[in-house]
Amino acid sequence: MKLYTPPAVTVDTVIFTIEDGQLKVLLIKRADQPFKGSWALPGGFLLRNETSEQGALRILKEKAGVRNVYAEQLYTFDSLGRDPRGHVLTVAYFALVPRDKIGFEGSGDLQTPAFHPVKKLPAVAFDHKNIISYAVKRLQAKLGYTNVVFSLLPKYFTLNQLQSAYEIILDKKLDKRNFRKKFLSLGLMRSTRKMLSGTPQRPAKLYQFITTKPTELKKFF
Amino acid sequence: MKLYTPPAVTVDTVIFTIEDGQLKVLLIKRADQPFKGSWALPGGFLLRNETSEQGALRILKEKAGVRNVYAEQLYTFDSLGRDPRGHVLTVAYFALVPRDKIGFEGSGDLQTPAFHPVKKLPAVAFDHKNIISYAVKRLQAKLGYTNVVFSLLPKYFTLNQLQSAYEIILDKKLDKRNFRKKFLSLGLMRSTRKMLSGTPQRPAKLYQFITTKPTELKKFF
DNA sequence: CCAAAAGTGTTGACTGTACACCCATGT
């Protein structure tokens, strides 16, 4: 009785960043069939004895040139129709990367990675549209009870940059005074003596996160 | 370049119920190596062209004799050391089943399924202890913003049964008046004209859920 | 009439939300 034929196992990584006031996802042009030439999430088959998490980190390094960024498992997608080649199970991850940490060049391949605003995606291969929208929902939820937002900000940041990150991801305006009050009361950040200069306005105080480890908090949004 | 050797793919299902005032998980005695004879989550290899979700539902039918119960994907576990046979990826699901719906007998095998209190588990095979504790955390969190609790209760139930389910799962006492006030204000249930009789006390009003579809709500615990 | 669980409101503390003006700088 040999009922077992394993599905193929891939990993796909939804890499988020904030750029030009928008939440964006990294997509690559597929080099091979199926869906050759269309945009897709960076990903691929697991290597021998590679875990899905290691695979996701490898993708992050190869395609985005980053290490030590926030990444977590998102969901496993394995519906039968999702890949024309047959039964392919993919473990999806999502990652948060500050825009300036990203180096496309390292990969050397021609898969032309590029960031696309999540609100204006091109056609994407497989079920990647689902995966991305699932990732967006997860990210929005996580903003409300974790400190993950620090993964998208530079080491020193202003309260307005912080608020702006929330507004971009949640896709709604927030009240400035209430936002500051709430966030400062959480004790997650400390203000530094630095100021943001180079702007044509009053310089803003720079803050930094006290802990740069992902932490779960009581709901705060 | 043949770098790809797929991991084996299994599904494991954490089946919760409430019995004797405790949260319990269904475990079976393993019939085969590895870990032959020790307790484990019901699960196994996916059949040909079977999705993990179909596999989880199959397990629910075969091992617990239930259909149409609440089930959702939990997480995918694939660390290299988790199975002595090699690289085995498992997609874990969790399910909520009212105790009286469960029929062990259907399976006909000798894997002696039995419910074990999550607070007093025996030694279990593989990394199943991790999987169970991850599932408990997820379940506790879900109570706070969904109506999933209905999946553990009979069609008609008293407010005390409902509160008791929350207390058992969250493992803490709740204030009776506040609980009733909050829950009734959610508009999830309607009171019926029935009463719970057969007890040696004052009969309790019976309620039923208005919707028996899993619904996401604004946080309420 | 007694035991046991069912049922019921009020208060004070806290949290969330709405809202408008002055400040510091670069040009």
Add this chain to the structure above:
DNA sequence: ACATGGGTGTACAGTCAACACTTTTGG
């Protein structure tokens, strides 16, 4: 001096948490 974003406080409403006694039934 002016344009631009930076920074600040109060008041009201809504929600949360603590708390104890009366009611209804079966035995």
